[in-house]
Amino acid sequence: MSMKDKANVQCRKCGKTIEVNKWSAVNGDKNPDLKEKILSGELFSVRCRSCGAVSQLGYPMVYSDPTKNIMIWLVFDDEEVGHIKSYYKTCKTQPDENGKTADKECRLRIVRNSFQLREKIMIADCGLDDKIVELAKLAYAKSAQQKNSSDKIAVSFFSSEGGNNRIEMYCASGKAFVSVLSADIIKKLEDKYGGKASYAEDRVYIIDDVWALELVRQYEAEH
Numbered sequence: 001m002s003m004k005d006k007a008n009v010q011c012r013k014c015g016k017t018i019e020v021n022k023w024s025a026v027n028g029d030k031n032p033d034l035k036e037k038i039l040s041g042e043l044f045s046v047r048c049r050s051c052g053a054v055s056q057l058g059y060p061m062v063y064s065d066p067t068k069n070i071m072i073w074l075v076f077d078d079e080e081v082g083h084i085k086s087y088y089k090t091c092k093t094q095p096d097e098n099g100k101t102a103d104k105e106c107r108l109r110i111v112r113n114s115f116q117l118r119e120k121i122m123i124a125d126c127g128l129d130d131k132i133v134e135l136a137k138l139a140y141a142k143s144a145q146q147k148n149s150s151d152k153i154a155v156s157f158f159s160s161e162g163g164n165n166r167i168e169m170y171c172a173s174g175k176a177f178v179s180v181l182s183a184d185i186i187k188k189l190e191d192k193y194g195g196k197a198s199y200a201e202d203r204v205y206i207i208d209d210v211w212a213l214e215l216v217r218q219y220e221a222e223h
C-alpha cells in the first residue's frame, strides 16, 4: 500500500506557498508509476506555478517491493535512524500488510537521501546484491583515482538507467568518470568477500561507502 499526506512548502525563489504530496510509503510493485517518479526524481521535487522554479523536497519515506524482497527507509533524522535500528533489533520477523509474516531475509536498508534510495531500487531491480555493488564502487573509484590523480573522486553511484549497469564517479570539480560494471568484477568480489558481504549473514541496515571501507579494512587485517 502507498500512502501520502498533503503539505505546504514555500517556493525557494518567490516564496509562494505550494501544496505538495509527501509520500510516507510507496509500494514499488503495486504502484510502478510512483516508483518511476522516485527514479526520475519527480517525487522529490515541485515546480512553482507562479515563477516556474523547481524546489527540492526532502521528506522521509518507506519504500517496499515484496517481489524484490526489499524495504528501504529514507531517513533524514539521525535520531530516527537509531529508532529504526533498535526496532528491528527487537523484532526479527515483520508481518506484512496482509498480516503474513514477511520473509526473514527481507533486505532492510536505511538510506539518507533520495539519490541513495534511487540507487538501491535500481540495484534490486538488476538482481544485484547492494553489498557487492558497494565494494565494486570502491574498487572502480580506486582504479579511476589511480589513473586520474589530480582530481579526487567525491561520490560514486551505481546506475542502470538506459540499460547499462555502470558506476558513475564524480569529482568535486564536476569532472565525471563512468565505468561499465562488469559481471566478471562482481564474480571476483563475490568470491573474495561473499561470506562476509552476504546480506543474510547479519543485519546491517546502512550499506554505503563507509560500510564497504570498513569491510575491506577488516578483510585486509585478517588476510
Ligand SMILES: [Zn+2]
Residues within 6 Å of the ligand: 011, 012, 013, 014, 015, 016, 048, 049, 050, 051, 052, 053
Ligand atoms: Zn515561485
